[in-house]
Amino acid sequence: MVERSQGPRYRRIADDLRAKIDQKVYAADDQLPSEPELMEEYGVSRNTVRLALNLLANEGRIVSQPGRGTFVRTRTVLNFTLGVEGPGSEHDPEYRSEIEAQQRTPGWGPVTMRVLPATTGIADRLRIPIEDLVVLRQITRQVDGEPALIQRSYYPLDIALNTALTKQQEIEQGTIAYLAELGHQQIGYRDQLLARMPGPQETEELRLGQGVPVMELFRTANSAERSIRLTHTIFPADLFHLVYNVGDISPQDR
Amino acid sequence: MVERSQGPRYRRIADDLRAKIDQKVYAADDQLPSEPELMEEYGVSRNTVRLALNLLANEGRIVSQPGRGTFVRTRTVLNFTLGVEGPGSEHDPEYRSEIEAQQRTPGWGPVTMRVLPATTGIADRLRIPIEDLVVLRQITRQVDGEPALIQRSYYPLDIALNTALTKQQEIEQGTIAYLAELGHQQIGYRDQLLARMPGPQETEELRLGQGVPVMELFRTANSAERSIRLTHTIFPADLFHLVYNVGDISPQDR
DNA sequence: CAGTGGTCTAGACCACTGC
DNA sequence: CAGTGGTCTAGACCACTGA
Numbered sequence: 017m018v019e020r021s022q023g024p025r026y027r028r029i030a031d032d033l034r035a036k037i038d039q040k041v042y043a044a045d046d047q048l049p050s051e052p053e054l055m056e057e058y059g060v061s062r063n064t065v066r067l068a069l070n071l072l073a074n075e076g077r078i079v080s081q082p083g084r085g086t087f088v089r090t091r092t093v094l095n096f097t098l099g100v101e102g103p104g105s106e107h108d109p110e111y112r113s114e115i116e117a118q119q120r121t122p123g124w125g126p127v128t129m130r131v132l133p134a135t136t137g138i139a140d141r142l143r144i145p146i147e148d149l150v151v152l153r154q155i156t157r158q159v160d161g162e163p164a165l166i167q168r169s170y171y172p173l174d175i176a177l178n179t180a181l182t183k184q185q186e187i188e189q190g191t192i193a194y195l196a197e198l199g200h201q202q203i204g205y206r207d208q209l210l211a212r213m214p215g216p217q218e219t220e221e222l223r224l225g226q227g228v229p230v231m232e233l234f235r236t237a238n239s240a241e242r243s244i245r246l247t248h249t250i251f252p253a254d255l256f257h258l259v260y261n262v263g264d265i266s267p268q269d270r
Numbered sequence: 271m272v273e274r275s276q277g278p279r280y281r282r283i284a285d286d287l288r289a290k291i292d293q294k295v296y297a298a299d300d301q302l303p304s305e306p307e308l309m310e311e312y313g314v315s316r317n318t319v320r321l322a323l324n325l326l327a328n329e330g331r332i333v334s335q336p337g338r339g340t341f342v343r344t345r346t347v348l349n350f351t352l353g354v355e356g357p358g359s360e361h362d363p364e365y366r367s368e369i370e371a372q373q374r375t376p377g378w379g380p381v382t383m384r385v386l387p388a389t390t391g392i393a394d395r396l397r398i399p400i401e402d403l404v405v406l407r408q409i410t411r412q413v414d415g416e417p418a419l420i421q422r423s424y425y426p427l428d429i430a431l432n433t434a435l436t437k438q439q440e441i442e443q444g445t446i447a448y449l450a451e452l453g454h455q456q457i458g459y460r461d462q463l464l465a466r467m468p469g470p471q472e473t474e475e476l477r478l479g480q481g482v483p484v485m486e487l488f489r490t491a492n493s494a495e496r497s498i499r500l501t502h503t504i505f506p507a508d509l510f511h512l513v514y515n516v517g518d519i520s521p522q523d524r
Numbered sequence: 525c526a527g528t529g530g531t532c533t534a535g536a537c538c539a540c541t542g543c
Numbered sequence: 544c545a546g547t548g549g550t551c552t553a554g555a556c557c558a559c560t561g562a
Contacts, residue, residue, distance in 0.1 A: 024550060031470065050528065061552045063317075066529090074328045074481075075467045082529045083560035095462070099353070099516050204517025208349070211465035211483045211507035213329045216285065227328075229465045229483035229507065240518075253465035253483070260514055262353050263458025264494075278531060304547065315533045320548090336548045337541035 026067035029058050033068065037077060037088055044090040048078065051086075076227030076254065089225065091254050094118055094159065098207065098233065099260040110190075111157055123158035129184050130154075131173065138170050141236045142243045151176035155186075156221070163222050164255055170246040175200060191245065192237070200244045208234040211253060222252050229253040280321035283312050287322065291331060291342055298344040302332065305340075330481035330508065343479065345508050348372055348413065352461065352487065353514040364444075365411055377412035383438050384408075385427065392424050395462075395490045396497045405430035409440075410475070417476050418509055424500040429454060445499070446491070454498045462488040465507060476506050483507040 022028070036042050049057065054065045069086060072078045080086045096114055115122035130152045139146040151171045158164050169191065176182055179198060187194045192202050214222070214230045224230070230250050237245040251258070276282070290296050303311065308319045323340060326332045334340045350368055369376035384406045393400040405425045412418050423445070430436055433452060441448045446456050468476070468484045478484070484504050491499040505512070 026550075034469070052527090061554095063553090064551060067550085069529095070324070075469065080529060081560085082558070083527080085528060085560095093464075099514055202517075204515070207514040207516070209463065209485070209512040209514075210347075210510075211485045213481050213483065215288075215329065227467050229467065231463070231465045231485075238518075256464075258463040260353055260461040260463075261458070262461070263456075264492075280531075306546090315535095317534090318532060321531085323548095334548060335541085336539070337546080339541095339547065 025060055026064045029068035030071040033072060042088050044088055046088050048086040073226040079225050093257050094120060094255055095259050096256050097259040115159055121160050123161060125156040127184050127186055128154045129182055138246060141234060141246045142170060142172060144172055149173040151181055166221065166250045168248045175244055195244055200239045202237050203240055205235050205237045224252055279314055280318045283322035284325040287326060296342050298342055300342050302340040328481040333479050347511050348374065348509055349513050350510050351513040369413055375414050377415060379410040381438050381440055382408045383436055392500060395488060395500045396424060396426060398426055403427040405435055420475065420504045422502045429498055449498055454493045456491050457494055459489050459491045478506055
């Protein structure tokens with residue numbers, strides 16, 4: 017009600033609503049006043065109300081549902097452990113057990129396989145020439161039936177050719193173990209993490225709300241000789257927190 | 271010019287402009303047509319043009335500058351190495367050398383120190399009771415003179431009391447070494463990473479553009495007995511990529 | 525069927541930029 | 544001073560939700 021802050025009208029309204037959300041005047045999942053009510057309350061036009069609501073939506077704090085109303089967004093977060101220190105660094109995040117340990121239901125779509133020329137980003141990370149052919153294996157994983165992450169693994173063609181990696185099926189024993197069987201023993205990896213706003217296609221594939229960034233992980237796995245795999249994972253930031261455990265973490269739970 | 275996609279008018283305009291940016295019709299730093307020009311080109315009202323531009327701005331793809339125009343956003347990225355595997359896991363990211371190695375100029379503001387009761391998030395991670403007093407040391411670091419990250423370190427009061435940690439100065443030898451001198455030898459840490467859209471205060475402090483998420487790192491450092499420090503770092507996602515090197519990465523360049 | 529948010533128009537005045 | 548984007552108004556019609 018009281019608008020302490022300064023600046024344009026729509027920004028003050030957004031500040032006021034944000035403060036009320038923080039103070040739990042509107043708690044999680046609560047419905048905000050409707051747009052006509054906010055017009056009345058703040059004495060502004062509908063477009064100005066909508067500018068304010070849009071600001072909060074782009075901060076990921078509210079969601080609007082046509083025909084229903086505008087609601088305070090809730091976030092239920094999953095931890096996903098990406099890295100543990102240890103001899104050999106053989107940790108392969110096991111999606112299924114990670115999710116089940118947190119009382120959620122994991123799921124996954126089919127594996128799709130393609131052969132394509134390496135783009136700059138792929139070639140640089142795999143340390144192969146640009147345009148060299150690579151095998152791409154892609155899978156979409158789910159949590160509680162909803163799409164939750166997109167994973168794309170790239171293999172140099174000579175590694176994947178005439179192996180199960182070119183089949184559109186999951187590798188039973190895990191890809192790290194399978195690569196080791198093929199003579200490519202993983203001895204370490206480099207992870208590069210970034211965050212950005214999604215494009216329209218990712219927004220659709222991952223059912224992302226307005227104001228929800230994605231985190232991207234590029235993991236380059238190496239054998240003693242070369243880079244053997246690049247795994248590119250896209251995480252919706254409202255669903256996942258990523259975890260690395262390094263060194264001795266004995267006194268630490270989970 | 272051609273609008274292939276479907277959906278509302280402003281979304282098709284955004285799709286068209288996005289495609290032109292991707293195809294380098296408008297390259298990095300290029301100026302987009304002005305709003306009146308876009309009204310003319312697409313035959314829509316100014317508000318519709320602005321809806322389209324706002325969509326792209328919230329994807330972090332364009333920036334508008336009052337009185338000047340609208341421009342394709344460029345991203346110049348820094349790698350910041352957060353973790354390396356190794357005995358003892360004593361890696362402490364050294365801000366200065368990290369930045370200088372990438373031909374940029376590091377800088378930092380003063381250290382500010384406060385004593386405050388632990389909130390839930392702090393207490394849980396430090397494994398101390400809520401409301402227990404902690405020492406907070408905060409510093410803002412810069413790249414090329416611009417604010418680039420905010421770092422807050424929390425120490426249990428009994429660890430920091432009567433030490434240099436309560437002075438508003440940087441610790442010369444680094445905090446890990448200093449804590450070891452105090453008898454708190456770090457043996458490992460747990461990192462939790464997430465991304466979200468910034469609030470208005472962070473947007474101001476870090477001079478963030480519209481559509482730029484932040485990444486948050488919570489690093490809990492442990493001695494053999496207990497958690498000795500929680501470091502909370504906020505990174506603008508348009509400036510930093512975070513890196514972990516695990517295992518033997520000998521064949522890999524940085 | 526009343527109420528919700530989604531889309532769109534056609535204006536207006538403003539502060540700021542850069543010539 | 545002309546051109547830019549920022550803010551704001553007052554309408555309109557639409558599709559959808561849920562009682």
